[in-house]
């Protein structure tokens with residue numbers, strides 16, 4: 516399906532991504548891990564064509580998308596919808612309009628200017644919100660929602676484009692553990708139920724292990740690991756994160772521990788409520 520060949524991005528003398536190769540031959544959920552500055556965002560941005568590759572190729576189903584321009588480029592960008600750490604919603608606009616923005620690529624300037632959306636699109640937007648468990652928030656302003664809800668709105672906006680691939684750049688980095696779990700579960704479901712490929716930059720190993728079928732480790736612009744979560748040993752993790760001998764898996768697992776604690780707390784509250 517998706518094939519990346521020797522993909523490289525240079526910023527002056529700095530090599531942000533260094534001859535990255537990647538083949539995805541069936542829909543799957545991939546986690547890209549690595550330290551800050553390893554090149555994770557740049558890889559996703561090049562795939563989505565938000566950034567141009569310096570060298571190398573991006574092929575989707577045999578089609579070279581590396582140098583598409585104009586409407587062909589916009590069509591490709593709709594096929595590989597992107598989700599960001601900061602949600603990138605219009606804060607003062609209502610939720611359903613934010614989701615409808617996902618159809619912007621396909622609408623005329625006139626329709627966009629006057630906020631005219633076909634009824635079937637509005638129905639579809641609500642359906643998608645419902646699927647993500649946030650339909651009741653449809654009329655609210657985006658800024659009134661919690662971070663986890665806002666990220667689900669961003670996912671809904673992406674789904675509006677009916678993408679083959681979802682590229683998520685640190686989608687849970689700004690969320691508390693409970694919201695992080697909801698968002699990762701939503702992405703996982705979208706992969707499993709719709710057969711869409713999800714490629715997700717994550718800075719913690721445990722999240723990648725927990726939700727992804729395949730993990731890619733990047734260090735200093737290079738892909739240094741590409742395999743199954745269970746193949747990712749502590750020694751390999753140490754290599755990816757470039758940590759010294761004091762590196763321990765626990766250092767990247769704080770999120771999971773917090774999550775386990777908050778899950779235990781939630782269970783206790785439920786029990787207390789049930790017996791009250």
Ligand SMILES: Nc1ncnc2c1ncn2[C@@H]1O[C@H](COP(=O)(O)OP(=O)(O)O)[C@@H](O)[C@H]1O
Nearest residue numbers: 526529531549550551552553554555556557558
């Ligand atoms: N627009 C840019 N201009 C110059 N350097 C950049 C730009 N974007 C990223 N970089 C550099 O490229 C490298 C990889 O960055 P990035 O892809 O953001 O890493 P990550 O997402 O893994 O934290 C870093 O050294 C970063 O400073």
Ligand SMILES: [Mg+2]
Nearest residue numbers: 555556557685
């Ligand atoms: Mg990044």
